[in-house]
Amino acid sequence: ETGVTQTPRHLVMGMTNKKSLKCEQHLGHNAMYWYKQSAKKPLELMFVYNFKEQTENNSVPSRFSPECPNSSHLFLHLHTLQPEDSALYLCASSQIRENEKLFFGSGTQLSVL
Amino acid sequence: TQLLEQSPQFLSIQEGENLTVYCNSSSVFSSLQWYRQEPGEGPVLLVTVVTGGEVKKLKRLTFQFGDARKDSSLHITAAQPGDTGLYLCAGGTYNQGGKLIFGQGTELSVKP
Numbered sequence: 001e002t003g004v005t006q007t008p009r010h011l012v013m014g015m016t017n018k019k020s021l022k023c024e025q026h027l028g029h030n031a032m033y034w035y036k037q038s039a040k041k042p043l044e045l046m047f048v049y050n051f052k053e054q055t056e057n058n059s060v061p062s063r064f065s066p067e068c069p070n071s072s073h074l075f076l077h078l079h080t081l082q083p084e085d086s087a088l089y090l091c092a093s094s095q096i097r098e099n100e101k102l103f104f105g106s107g108t109q110l111s112v113l
Numbered sequence: 114t115q116l117l118e119q120s121p122q123f124l125s126i127q128e129g130e131n132l133t134v135y136c137n138s139s140s141v142f143s144s145l146q147w148y149r150q151e152p153g154e155g156p157v158l159l160v161t162v163v164t165g166g167e168v169k170k171l172k173r174l175t176f177q178f179g180d181a182r183k184d185s186s187l188h189i190t191a192a193q194p195g196d197t198g199l200y201l202c203a204g205g206t207y208n209q210g211g212k213l214i215f216g217q218g219t220e221l222s223v224k225p
Contacts, residue, residue: 090155101158104148
């Protein structure tokens, strides 16, 4: 596989469920990101990991918990979400010194009921 | 807070027409990126411009970075149905470690 792969592509969950989103990059990059994309709103940066160390938490509620075990894998653990958290969650990667050149996965379309 | 405003938000045109999408801000950016996102997919980087006044061409697409590095435009000549998608501009920031600020996007529909 090449590029940035996200699973699952679609997820429906109740407000009391716990689920995880997975992202894997095969580009040899050393920075990984989680973005939230809601309708008619700009992409919102959630978390940044450089060399698997978290360097940015953009005031994200604690019901979203990221994990980066190595430079190629990134997870977003979800629990007790709210309906307003329904959105497309995008993972991206880049080289640290070229962090404007993001390579995105296809995203996970999340619906919270 | 740095903001990027894109206009128009929606654009529906016929194949063969020309169009321009604008990306404006009151802030200065270190670089400006344009991405295209197709339904069900993530954004794909089209171009990066870094110098004020810079013009880059990618086949029928022409990208320009404003002299003051506060705005940018994307011009498409003779649009084709394959150009349909969401176009996003993103500015690189000086004082936030290069973090990107995204515009809200321009949704383009090109009808055959």
